[in-house]
Amino acid sequence: MYPYIHILNRVIPSYGLCIAAAALLAGFLMIRRVRGSRIKAEDILIVMAVTVGCALAGAKILYLLVTYSIPELIEALRRGEYEILTGSGLVFYGGAIAGFAGCYLGCRIAGCRMAELEDTAVPVLPLAHGIGRIGCFLAGCCYGMPYEGPLAVHYPHHLFGLSPDQGCFPVQPLEAFLNILLCLWLYIESRKPHRPYFLFFRYIMMYAVLRFLLEFLRGDVMRGSYWEFSTSQWISAALFLVTLFLSVIMKNLHKPALQGKK
Numbered sequence: 499m500y501p502y503i504h505i506l507n508r509v510i511p512s513y514g515l516c517i518a519a520a521a522l523l524a525g526f527l528m529i530r531r532v533r534g535s536r537i538k539a540e541d542i543l544i545v546m547a548v549t550v551g552c553a554l555a556g557a558k559i560l561y562l563l564v565t566y567s568i569p570e571l572i573e574a575l576r577r578g579e580y581e582i583l584t585g586s587g588l589v590f591y592g593g594a595i596a597g598f599a600g601c602y603l604g605c606r607i608a609g610c611r612m613a614e615l616e617d618t619a620v621p622v623l624p625l626a627h628g629i630g631r632i633g634c635f636l637a638g639c640c641y642g643m644p645y646e647g648p649l650a651v652h653y654p655h656h657l658f659g660l661s662p663d664q665g666c667f668p669v670q671p672l673e674a675f676l677n678i679l680l681c682l683w684l685y686i687e688s689r690k691p692h693r694p695y696f697l698f699f700r701y702i703m704m705y706a707v708l709r710f711l712l713e714f715l716r717g718d719v720m721r722g723s724y725w726e727f728s729t730s731q732w733i734s735a736a737l738f739l740v741t742l743f744l745s746v747i748m749k750n751l752h753k754p755a756l757q758g759k760k
Contacts, residue, residue: 500512503515512633516632520629523626528618531622545608546604548600548603552597552599553594553597553600557588557589557592558583559592560729562582562583590627590709591729591733591737601619613695620684620698624680628673628675629674631674632670641717643717645667651668672712673708673712680704680705684700695744702741703737703738703745706737706741707734710730
C-alpha cells in the first residue's frame with residue numbers, strides 16, 4: 499500500500515495524516531452543528547483537544563499491552579528503547595474508552611454537559627473512525643484473512659512479510675464503509691426526539707456487533723487472542739452488554755418524562 503506520502507519533499511505517514519484529517523473534519527462538522535445553540539465553538543475546541551489527546555494516549559497504551567508483555571515493555575524502557583512509545587500502532591478501543599473519559603474531562607473544563615453534545619458529536623464519531631480505517635488500509639496494518647475473491651487486496655512484500663501473491667480480504671475498506679453508513683443512520687436519528695444518551699448507547703452497541711463480526715475476517719496476528727477470540731472481540735462483547743444494561747436503565751428512568759410530553 500502507501501504507508502508514506504510524499505508532499506513538498508517531505509515524507510508523511512499516511513496513517514497519521516488520515517488521523518489528523520479525521521480529527522479536523524470532526525471538529526469542523528461539530529462546530530457547524532452547534533451553531534445557534536448555547537454551546538460555543540470555543541467549548542467544542544476544548545472538548546476536542548482533551549478528547550483527542552486522551553484517545554491517542556489510550557489507543558497507544560492498549561496497543562502496547564496487546565503487542566508486548568509487561569516484562570518486555572519494562573526491559574525495552576530500561577534499555578532506553580523509547581521508540582516503542584512513539585512509533586506507529588494504535589488500537590481503536592483503547593482510544594474510544596480513554597476518549598470517552600477525555601470528553602467528560604473536557605466538558606468539565608468547558609463548563610458544558612456531555613448530554614448537550616450528544617446530537618452534535620456522536621454521528622461524527624463513526625465518520626472520523628472510517629477515515630482512520632482508510633489510514634490503516636494505506637499503512638497495510640490490520641490486514642484481512644487470506645482471500646482471492648472479488649476486491650481482494652495484494653500488499654507489497656515489504657509490508658508485514660506478506661507475499662504479493664497472497665490476496666487478503668479488504669477488511670479495512672469494509673469497516674470504513676460500514677462506519678459511514680452508521681454515521682448516516684446516527685445523523686438521521688439525531689434529528690428525531692430521543693432520550694438522553696440514546697445515540698451514544700446505540701452507537702456503541704452497533705459498532706460492538708460490527709467489530710465482533712469483522713474480527714473474524716482479519717488475518718493479522720498482532721492483536722491479542724484469548725480463548726479463540728481476539729482482544730477486540732472480548733471488549734466488544736463487554737461493551738455491548740454494559741451499554742445494553744445502561745440503555746435499559748436510562749429508558750426506565752426517562753419513560754415517565756417521555757409519557758408526560760405526549
